[in-house]
Amino acid sequence: MFESYDLTGVFDEMFEAPGAPRPHYAPALERLSRLDATSFQRRRRMADVTFVNQGITFTVYSDKLNVERIFPFDLVPRIITAREWDIIERGLVQRITALNLFCKDIYHDQRILTDRVIDPALIYGAKMFRREMIGFPVPRDIYIHICGTDLVRGGDGQYYVLEDNGRTPSGVSYVLENRTVMKKVFPQLFDDYQVRAIEDYPLNLLNTLSHIAPRHADNPTIAILTPGIYNSAYFEHSFLARQMGIELVEGQDLLVENNFVYMRTTAGLRRVDVLYRRLDDDFLDPLSFRPDSLLGVPGLMNAYRMGNVSLANAVGTGVADDKAIYPFVPDMIRYYLKQEPILPNVPTYVCARDTDRKFVLENLDKLVVKATNESGGYGMLMGHQATQTEREKFAELIREDPRNYIAQPIVELSQHPSAIDEGGKLRFEGRRIDLRPYILSGDKVIVMPGGLTRVALRRGSLVVNSSQGGGSKDTWVLEE
Amino acid sequence: MDLMIPTEESALRRPLLSRVADSLYWMSRYVERAEHVARGLRITTNLLMDVGDLPDELYDRQWLSLLSLVGATLPDSPGDVGSRVTRTLSFDAGCNGSLVSSIANARENARAVRSEISAEMWETINAAYWTIRSDEARQKFEEQPEEFYTSIINVSMLFQGQTEETLPQSQRWMFVRLAKALERIDMTCRIVQARLDAFEEVEDALDAPLRTIQWMSTIRMCCGIEAYRRRFMADFDPLKVAGFIILEETFPRSIRFNVSEALDAISRIRKLTTPETIDPAERVLGRLDADLDYADLSEIARVGFREYLKSVQSRVHEAGVLVQQTYFLK
Known part of the structure; x- marks a missing residue:
């Protein structure tokens, strides 16, 4: 099924030259080449059925019918060597450290503006700059607790940062589910490699959230705040709540009294200490932001500013992932850390x-x-x-x-073999991919080894977003 | 930070969101409801094959009586009464209580509390949802209707078994169990009433074997034919059948059994949430439980089954409303 594989001239993750795999892909190529189309199709169906049965779907809204679809899953894994990952990991730690320092600076002393590294007009013109946050000390000075940074590989083989998602990045549930499914449908292939585990992500996330609990809370109650069952990422919200064993709450479950946040339970009100909110700033609190939001909790911002509830991510982090601020992240790294950026930006x-x-x-x-x-x-x-x-x-x-x-x-994203089914005929073709690793900032910074590899499944397309017909694949970071 | 392993006590006392309790409750009721409707359809299909030639009017009445299980009306569609009723009760998404809408409602509620139930429970109800909307389900319905209905009954049985075997016996489980018991009592009352509608007026005109078949199918619809035979052998005396369905202490589908289940669940919920108070729903169920414990079948017969069941139903309904007021609307 690799016979007619076309290298198309961009960076190919699997092949150095026609028929010549990069060394770390050789075992995978060998195993995949030995599979016939029928047995590959069978595995593919097995994966699809698993996603449907578990309800790992997102809802597509069309005229009248709401159709639930699975996020297309491409069975060919993306493999990253330990050496390459080491660079990525160091680069991401460096970047998130600078971004958190930047948020703190912007909402306090604004040294970076006084020193004219960034034009103040850019900051004040940012839609996501929150004046409510000025002078407010967030718990442990961490603003972006969960970050999803999108990386792409250019024609030169170099990884570039395309953007930082420092508000409510999604997709991590697919990473964990993709891994589970891969182990099930390709156990031998998985066994051929020493793949770094990602299964501790929920525990790391829980620890990251506990780390910012208000000091009065000995045994903090932590909850995920979801916009609700009709949100396209609802599966992820409920998945994470289940994995961490914490409550999944909607705005209507919460209320604020005397600047404390409570949830309505069968036994009356119960205090909530930390909210991992999967709701944009705008919708959090109708008293502070959009008054028409029914998803949020009136009074939440006051409780937050009083230090009675902690929010992850902090309010106002959108200023750091604004696309007009993004070009200055390398300058931030130099300014706050006195280091050269390990991962370059795309020229902007x-x-x-x-x-x-x-x-x-x-x-x-x-x-x-x-x-x-x-x-x-x-x-x-x-x-x-x-x-x-x-x-x-x-x-x-x-x-x-x-x-x-x-x-x-235009960044010529690297391509990776994908299983393409055209009219029942299966073969491997190159498709463009990116990579979104997830970075947690708590007690320490933890980068999940791997992340979400998104695939532009349409031939020639450079757009990997799921809303634009993208799929995903499992991402393997090798032990050594 | 070290993660604490909660003690048994605090695990039981882990708070339960009112909205979650509400969804668990309705999830459980819809699953139970689908089971009763499916069984009603299956038994009626089977019954009408057994009885041979009935007068049209009586034949139609058997089908029409099923609509009262969910308070539906006969749709204005072509075809004979039987196929209109079975189609509506199986696949009409606009008919509240049809199999397809009960399964969809159960799944919608389960989805809203996906993080609170087990993967086994979720996958059963989710798979049932996709199955009943598939072409294969339609085909099975056309070709082997009894098998189609049985598959729905089995979804409920499997789901409830999985609930028992996978869900910790905390508040979550108690709300599921409470809802199941309340729904079962309500549906059982409706079934017996529907059966009386189907043949009561003409009972005297039926010959003995037909009368027996009617009463047998009543107990069948309550899933109790084998339990009943073991108790009374082949004697399908109406008084005994009704007595069995209402009062049999050990039969898990009798009204008395389920009132006592519901009472146990609600009093455990109350002890975990507001231990010092008396729960209003608990009071209603407690009184009903005592009434059933000391009930006298001949007294019930004097009042009339229909009247008696109506009063049971309205007390159970009241308990349901009180549960919602006390726990869900906080």
């Missing part, structure tokens, strides 16, 4: 800068333009694929509100 043009904007407007057909306050693959222009009209529309948008746009050269 900030449209708020006159010279950058001029360049962007002249080169729209070669660039990817992104709205700074959007995520999930929305508000994007892929210059080379766009029509002239679309490009003109974006040029207009950029001129109107330059702060809201950045542009990057």
Whole structure:
């Protein structure tokens, strides 16, 4: 099924040259090559059935029918060597350390603005900058407790940071479930490798959350705050609650009295000390943010500011993952840590800068333009694929509100063999991938070995988001 | 930070969100409800094959009586009464209480408390949901209806067994158990009433074998034919059948048995939540339990089964409302 495999000229994770696998992929290639299409299909169905039965689905909203779909799972694992991972891990630890220092600085002394490393206008213009947080000491000075940082590999084989998700990154449940399913459908293949375990993530997450409990709470009650059953990530919220053995609460389950947060239980009110909230800042507290939010808890911000409840992630971390701030993360690393960044950014043009904007407007057909306050693959222009009209529309948008746009050269994401089924005929083809490792900042910084590898399953597509037809695969970090 | 291993005491006292208790309660009721409707359909299908030629009116009445199990009305669709009733009660998503809507409701509630129940329970109800919406289910319904109904009954049996075998006996389990018992009492009252609707007026006109068959199917619908035979052998005297369904102390589907189950569950819940008080639902169930303990079958017969069951039903309904007020609306 590898006979017609096309290297297409971009970085291929498995092959160095046609027919020549990279050494760490050789055993996997050998085993996969020995499989016939029928037996591969059987495993694939087995995996799909497992996802459906466990209810690992997300809901697609169309006209009338809400269809539940599984997140497409690609059975060919992505494998990362220990040496490569070591660099990634150090790079991510360095990055999250700087980002947390940045949040603290921005909401307190603002040295980085006074020293003109970052233009204050960029910060004050950030939609996610929360004035409510100024001067408020968050527990243990940690703002971003859970971070999902998206990495891509360019044509040069180098990993680049594409973006940091420092608000409520999702996908970690798929990482854990993908692993479980892989072990089930490919036990021998899994056995061929010494893969680093990821199963301690829930415990690490729980410890990270306990670490920020208010000091008055001896045996803190920790809960996950979910927007509810209709949220597309509901499975993940309930999965994590189950894995950690903590409550899964909705806004309607909570109330604030005398600046403490309580949940409504069959035995009356019960104090809650830590909330891992999977709700954006905007929806947290209708008294402080969007007054029309029915998902949040009135008075929660006051309880938070009084130190009576801890929130993970902290309110206001969106300022650190704003796409217009992202270009400055390497500067933050140099400024706060006096180190050179281990993982480079993708070169980025900030449209708020006159010279950058001029360049962007002249080169729209070669660039990817992104709205700074959007995520999930929305508000994007892929210059080379766009029509002239679309490009003109974006040029207009950029001129109107330059702060809201950045542009990057098109990163030729690396490709990885994926099992592609066309009309019942199965073969392996290269598909573009990225990688989202998860980083926990508590007592110490812990990077989950691996993370979510997302695949753009449409041929030639560079967009890996699940909302845009992406799938995922298991990611193996080798012991040595 | 070290993680504490909770003691047995604190594990039992672990708080239970009111919303979660509410969902567990309804999940359990819908599963139980689906089982009764499926059994009603199965027994009626089977019964009508046994009795041979009945007058049309009596034949239709057997089917129509089933609609009262869920308070549904006969839809305006083509076909004979039997197929309209079975189709509605099986697949009409708009009919509250149909198999497809009970399974969907049970699953919706289970999904909302996915982190509070076991994987086994969840996967059973989730798989049942996908199955009943599949073409295979329709096909089975057309070709082997009894087998289709049995598969639904087995979903409930499996789910309840898994509940017993996997869910710690904390408040969660007690709410599931309470709901199951309350639903079973209500459905049992409805079944006996429906059976009386089906043939009471014409009972005298039926010949002896037909009368026996009618009463046998009543006890069948309560899943008690074997237990009954072991107790009374083949004597299907109406008084004995009704007495068995209402008062049999050891039969897990009798009304008395389930009132005492519900009472036990609610009093344990109360002890874990508000130990110093008397729970209003517990009071209602406690009184009903005592009434049943000291009931006299001939007295019940004098009042009339229908009347007696109606009063049981309304007291159980009251208990249900009180449970919601006390625990879910906090």
